[in-house]
Amino acid sequence: MTAPHTAGEPFWFLGGQARVLVPSRATGGSISVMEFTDAAGHAPPLHVHDDEEEVWIVLDGKVTFFVGDQKFDLEPGQAAHGPRGVAHSYLVRSKSARLATVFSPASVEDWFVANGTPVSSVDKAPAAFDIGAIIASAEAYRVRVAGPPPTE
Template sequence: MTQMGLSLLTDFALPAGDPFWFLGGRTRVLVPGSATGSTMSVLEFDEVQGQAPPLHIHEGEEEVWIVSPRLRMVAVFAPAGIEEWFRKNGSPVSSPEEAPASFDIGAIVASAEAFQLRVAGPPPTA
């Protein structure tokens, strides 16, 4: 992403959503679909090293990922809507010091089809 593109994300007037746990990592909705007429959404992920989601295919949207050296990732999804799946399957972060919340991978996978997200295999291994 260009410097101008990053500036657009950081200068956006909408405050970022509250963080929530998703698959053991901290996630935030930076730009919800409701702010873009459902054309796109932007999420931030602080991933846990050594952990990955199952292999999957987004059948309802395109995605672009920006990765920083600190395991922080920003994803742009177009059109919007998938952020609701992340929220639905997350749990609130009470404090920055707390350990990640446990999660039920079976329930997360089972809810994916309603959001046109198809699980294609287990998480990749290193």
Template sequence: MTNLVTSEAAHVDPSNLPVIDHLDFLTRVLLPGEATGGSFSVVEQRARLGCMTPRHLHGRESETFIVLDGALEGWCEGDTTLVQAGTVLHLPAGREHAFRVASGSAHFYNVISPAGFETFFPATGRPVVQTFDGELPVPGPVPPEAAAVLQGVLASLGCELLGMPPFPVG
């Protein structure tokens, strides 16, 4: 069982964290579950228009997106919501959902509760040698061999891919 209480304060200097290209999103795990007693994690991401996730379902985690710059479009079981800088989008556990960058670029935090899913990003992304605020990757399709790896890691985390993104491409 995860200990949901931690007695240690946590301070994070994001400039010291590794930067990962995860499906063309620049990603860094700001606060892993170990720092919160497993109660939540915080992931920071930046991406260009055209970056999106497939439809998927988390068996236990909710995702809350805090948009710092740009806009995201969230999709949850057929309903879409546009969220812009200064607003928040919550996608609950147990509900099919997806999201995409809906502006030229976007910068946002993803608060994942409970923690654990943040391990997905370093497990399936690739480290890059650049600063987090550097050039954004150009979005492209996920190669078939990468999709198989993604599905394997997702299954181990109690998450499943349910289909193509529900958004228009481009």
């Protein structure tokens, strides 16, 4: 897959759009900030980041976050925290949702970008992706799948 060349350019990731808002190189690796825009029903597999803390801020839409054995139903302006080492995921409950996600320390953004496909002006649907290849590449970033995507 071909990754975008600069921060801010949108790319497809797991059927939704993502972009890097604040790259790790701008913060000396202390944090990075990404934006994710996903359609109704979108849910990544339950997964664990061994190195990063993660904070999700709902910008638009309704999203349920699953963190360990907790569940948080959030709307715009609300946030949730995913501690490192704790399985987490989310489920979009509205027609679409837009999230800002802060990772600390930074570096996992490189995994998202490396597995993304640039969005073109002619795209009418998300780019196809190989979930097996994405999962296999996650090990290098100390991200591991802990279960299937959550459902209501």
